Amino acid sequence: MSPVLFELLVRSIWETILMTAASGLISLVFGLPLGLALVATDRGGIAENLWVNRALGAVINGFRSVPFIILLVALIPVTRLIVGTSIGTWAAIVPLSIAATPYYARIAEVSLREVDHGLIEAARAMGGNRWTIIREVLVPEALPGIVAGFTVTLVTLIGASAMAGAIGAGGLGDLAIRYGYQRFETSVMIAVVIVLIVLVCGIQWAGDRLVARLDHRA
Amino acid sequence: MNQHFASVTEVTHPVGGRSAGPNDVVRLIELKRRFGATAALDGVSLSVRQGEILGIIGRSGAGKSTLIRCLNGLERPDSGQVFIEGRDISRLGERELQPLRRRIGMIFQHFNLLSAKTVEDNVALPLKIEGRPRAERLARAAELLELVGLSEKAKAYPASLSGGQKQRVGIARALAARPALLLSDEATSALDPETTRSILALLRDINRQLGLTILLITHEMEVIRSIADRVAVIDAGRIVEQGPVWSIFADPKSAITQSLLGGIRPQLPAEIASRLTQNAGVEAILRIDVAGEAARSPLLSDLALAVPGSFRLVHGGIDHVQQQPVGTLFVAVAGSNEAHLAEVIAFLKARQARVEVLGHVAGSV
Numbered sequence: 001m002s003p004v005l006f007e008l009l010v011r012s013i014w015e016t017i018l019m020t021a022a023s024g025l026i027s028l029v030f031g032l033p034l035g036l037a038l039v040a041t042d043r044g045g046i047a048e049n050l051w052v053n054r055a056l057g058a059v060i061n062g063f064r065s066v067p068f069i070i071l072l073v074a075l076i077p078v079t080r081l082i083v084g085t086s087i088g089t090w091a092a093i094v095p096l097s098i099a100a101t102p103y104y105a106r107i108a109e110v111s112l113r114e115v116d117h118g119l120i121e122a123a124r125a126m127g128g129n130r131w132t133i134i135r136e137v138l139v140p141e142a143l144p145g146i147v148a149g150f151t152v153t154l155v156t157l158i159g160a161s162a163m164a165g166a167i168g169a170g171g172l173g174d175l176a177i178r179y180g181y182q183r184f185e186t187s188v189m190i191a192v193v194i195v196l197i198v199l200v201c202g203i204q205w206a207g208d209r210l211v212a213r214l215d216h217r218a
Numbered sequence: 219m220n221q222h223f224a225s226v227t228e229v230t231h232p233v234g235g236r237s238a239g240p241n242d243v244v245r246l247i248e249l250k251r252r253f254g255a256t257a258a259l260d261g262v263s264l265s266v267r268q269g270e271i272l273g274i275i276g277r278s279g280a281g282k283s284t285l286i287r288c289l290n291g292l293e294r295p296d297s298g299q300v301f302i303e304g305r306d307i308s309r310l311g312e313r314e315l316q317p318l319r320r321r322i323g324m325i326f327q328h329f330n331l332l333s334a335k336t337v338e339d340n341v342a343l344p345l346k347i348e349g350r351p352r353a354e355r356l357a358r359a360a361e362l363l364e365l366v367g368l369s370e371k372a373k374a375y376p377a378s379l380s381g382g383q384k385q386r387v388g389i390a391r392a393l394a395a396r397p398a399l400l401l402s403d404e405a406t407s408a409l410d411p412e413t414t415r416s417i418l419a420l421l422r423d424i425n426r427q428l429g430l431t432i433l434l435i436t437h438e439m440e441v442i443r444s445i446a447d448r449v450a451v452i453d454a455g456r457i458v459e460q461g462p463v464w465s466i467f468a469d470p471k472s473a474i475t476q477s478l479l480g481g482i483r484p485q486l487p488a489e490i491a492s493r494l495t496q497n498a499g500v501e502a503i504l505r506i507d508v509a510g511e512a513a514r515s516p517l518l519s520d521l522a523l524a525v526p527g528s529f530r531l532v533h534g535g536i537d538h539v540q541q542q543p544v545g546t547l548f549v550a551v552a553g554s555n556e557a558h559l560a561e562v563i564a565f566l567k568a569r570q571a572r573v574e575v576l577g578h579v580a581g582s583v
Contacts, residue, residue, distance in 0.1 A: 118326060118328055129312075129316055143334060217377055
């Protein structure tokens, strides 16, 4: 591999990590509260409100049913509004975040729903309010699942970021298509695949380690 | 009208029947709650005195859980009133209930400990909810863990504890905010008999040492017998009988109470029961229930002196409930002579025993 290609590879790794980390963080910040809202407003939840619950569910399903490559293009006006441009790495973070947030909200919802209702009742019996229940019961008890779900989301984001090349965002996927595939640079293709495997394994390993440390259930 | 009806159907034992006093920690008036077509509570009135242990017993589905959950507002009655320390909480909103619930500790069948918190943080949680500083919370948690005998487990997570230890943590947690009332929701139902005894002994100690009022629900008479001062029997959403435990044990009026007592009171052995006939035979089998004075006196030898005859103890014995002797004796009376039996029964009734001729047997049993 030529030094030029190597430099491209390094830059692409950085772009992929940047896109994954930024949109992962945004999906965590917005997806977790969304997941909490889904569980809390559902029947028998701590803030039961079925209309809000259905509306939230519909919006989330709507975003989740649009293929990412279409979302990427369809959101161009929104991206331009937020970032000021519709091309480049930062521009890709907007559709990535918007796609990952409802995805992560659903994953967080599953973990939060698994928290034993008896624990919520115990907190209520102690005189806890909704905020207490969220802070002391729901989130801590679901934390292993919340972290494991975040790991899955990050890995999915690495895959999705490969498509962001379509709007000139760079990244490993883009490099593999333009150099590895279109210019028959097999070494670039192999290097990209190896880097991706290392990246995914690293995230999964770190996530699993963290979950094991947080999980006191068994 | 309802109140009139309640007074007809509810059997109140002499010492248990009392009007509400100023020392009642809990007073329930005509509590009703329906779930769809079924009435979980169908007009329950009940008081719990300061410092006593009241046991509520009933089969599953009798309304016990709904009743106990009405006491801290986890469940709302459709009608009726719930007075806690003199204050009606049945119409309070969730926000107003929160400070009140801190006056009421609760322990659960499945412990409901937070798996993500250490034992001491679980115990300290009610104080965290109250907004106490961390140092104070941990000092109080240490004190309570000492009380329940789990000091060395302060830093452990609940998953590493046995069922009995988990319930001890549950009890410590329920006491953290110095409640005026402890609610126990089938707290020993998931535990083995030995652990059950130690948990009940702990609750008894706490009741005596701290003067804490305890209301517990259970489906096991053994629990009532071990620690309750007074018992109320609930069936189909109504209190069918209530009174001091020994008095209910001595003289259960309702069929449901008799059936709940079946497991721990002497029953006529099946092999004898199967041979009983209503025709006169060689021996008559009597069931004699005695309590208090009648159980302390030499009843059978007095009987033999007063009404000469042969009386043989077939089964049964004297039990002690709340330091009161309570006995059920199955006695075979030789010869099934009607006039003789009538004399025997008259003598026993005069001695405050309850007698029932169960039948006759052809041969000796």
